[in-house]
Amino acid sequence: xxxxxxxxxxxxxxxxxxxxxxxxxxxxxxxxxxxxxxxxxxxxxxxxxxxxxxxxxxxxxxxxxxxxxxxxxxxxxxxxxxxxxxxxxxxxxxxxxxxxxxxxxxxxxxxxxxxxxxxxxxxxxxxxxxxxxxxxxxxxxxxxxxxxxxxxxxxxxxxxxxxxxxxxxxxxxxxxxxxxxxxxxxxxxxxxxxxxxxxxxxxxxxxxxxxxxxxxxxxxxxxxxxxxxxxxxxxxxxxxxxxxxxxxxxxxxxxxxxxxx
Numbered sequence: 355x356x357x358x359x360x361x362x363x364x365x366x367x368x369x370x371x372x373x374x375x376x377x378x379x380x381x382x383x384x385x386x387x388x389x390x391x392x393x394x395x396x397x398x399x400x401x402x403x404x405x406x407x408x409x410x411x412x413x414x415x416x417x418x419x420x421x422x423x424x425x426x427x428x429x430x431x432x433x434x435x436x437x438x439x440x441x442x443x444x445x446x447x448x449x450x451x452x453x454x455x456x457x458x459x460x461x462x463x464x465x466x467x468x469x470x471x472x473x474x475x476x477x478x479x480x481x482x483x484x485x486x487x488x489x490x491x492x493x494x495x496x497x498x499x500x501x502x503x504x505x506x507x508x509x510x511x512x513x514x515x516x517x518x519x520x521x522x523x524x525x526x527x528x529x530x531x532x533x534x535x536x537x538x539x540x541x542x543x544x545x546x547x548x549x550x551x552x553x554x555x556x557x558x559x560x561x562x563x564x565x566x567x568x569x570x571x572x573x574x575x576x577x578x579x580x581x582x583x584x585x586x587x588x589x590x591x592x593x594x595x596x597x598x599x600x601x602x603x604x605x606x607x608x609x610x611x612x613x614x615x
Contacts, residue, residue: 397475398477417498478512
C-alpha cells in the first residue's frame, strides 16, 4: 500500500513539473513571420516581410542590440516595440543593415517586436545551376558586448525571365533523360546547356536544353518501338511453334489411325 501511494505521489509530482516546464517555455524568446517568406523571387520585384519577436527579454539580458541585415536593395526597415499591443518605441532605417538598441529599463520594454522589411530583389551576380542562385532576405542577431547570437536567417532564389526559362529547359531535359533510362548524347547536350546557363548565355542554354530533351524522348520512343517489335516477333514465333506443334500432333494422330486400320 505504501509503495502504491508513493508511486501515485511521484506521478503527480512529475505531472506538475511537466506543466511548470511547459508554462516556463511557452513565453520564451521566439521569432516568426506574419505571412510567408518568399522562396522564389524575380529580379527587380518588391519583397515585404514582417518578422515578429515574442518575449524579446525572455532569455536575452535586459539590454542588448538587435541587428538585421539584408541583400535587398532600396531597403526600408520599421522596428516597432509593443507592450500588450500598444506601441512603446518605433524607428525606421533605410540601409541594408540596422542596429536597434533594446533596453527594458530605458523605454523599450515590451512583450513583442515587429520588424517590417521592404526592398527590391537584387540582380544575380553569378549564375549557377546547382546550387541555385540565392540571396539573403534577412538575417537577425542579438548582440551583447562582443557576443553575437544569430537567431534567424532566410534566403530566396532569384531569377530573370530568361534564366528561369533556361533552367526549366534544363530541368525538362533531365527528366526526359531519366525517363529514357539515360542517353549519352542527350546528357552531353544537357551538360553544354548547363555551361551556357552558367555563362549567362540563356538563349543557347534553352536551345541546347530543348535538343537534349528531344534526343532523350526520341531515344525512349526508339526503345519502346524496338521492344514492341521484339514482343510482336516473339508472338509470331510462338504462334508458328504452336502451329507447327499442332500440325505435328495432328500428323502423328493420323499416322496412328492409319496404322490401326
